[in-house]
Amino acid sequence: MVFFNTLNADINITTTNNQTTMIELFSSEGCSSCPRAEKWMNELVTNPNLWSELIPLVYHVDYWDNLGWKDRFAKYEYSYKQREYRKRGHSKGVYTPGFYINAQEWRGWFKFEMLNHDVKEASKLHLEVHNNKVSVNYKSPLKNYELHMALLGFGLRTKVPKGENKGKTLEHDFVVLEEKKVTLSKVLSHHTLLTTDVKAKRYALVVWTSDVNSMKVLQSTGGWL
16 A cells, blocks of 8 residues: 555645645546646646646546446545536536536536636635654634545556447546545644555545535645655
8 A cells, every 4th residue: 555644755734725626537548538638738737827726636437437447546426426416406418528717617618618617705724744744734714624634646548448438548647536525624733644555656644624514615726655
């Protein structure tokens, strides 16, 4: 198992009072429309605003797994999250590739629109990884909120012998390998641990907070491990 806090990482990030843009992509290795969407997401690795203003995440869903190819990164929990977005009014459907900006469906990618997000005020979120410890500090404007932590993998490759992407070699970045969440109240100093058995060329840690009732993203940050 890979323990993200044993990778000799040293992160110390505090967001501004502007809400960071978190973009989520729901994808699958079994979906023929997804490689182009993931290629677009992969290009964000070199974005100068990565981590400071832009937080990308790629969730692989499992509802394509019965059509000839089982996605090794897919999890039921990620499919469930996308269904919850629809249930709570954040989107009009459950499909791949599906983009969301701060938990709200974004169909601009299909229209070749530029990625942008209205700047909104938000509480600061502090993330620190040092001496094999992870600490998050956040002062919530809400009575209760959820804290999320995700371990991302980069430089992942899969040769697909079956299904809609038969014969293709797929390349993945920003893949959510593991995710944890906890419901908390007000000021927080929280420690946690994420592990994975997926060997990636590089890893990153992403942290965000959300409204426990609506799933609305409040603030997010992250960095390389």
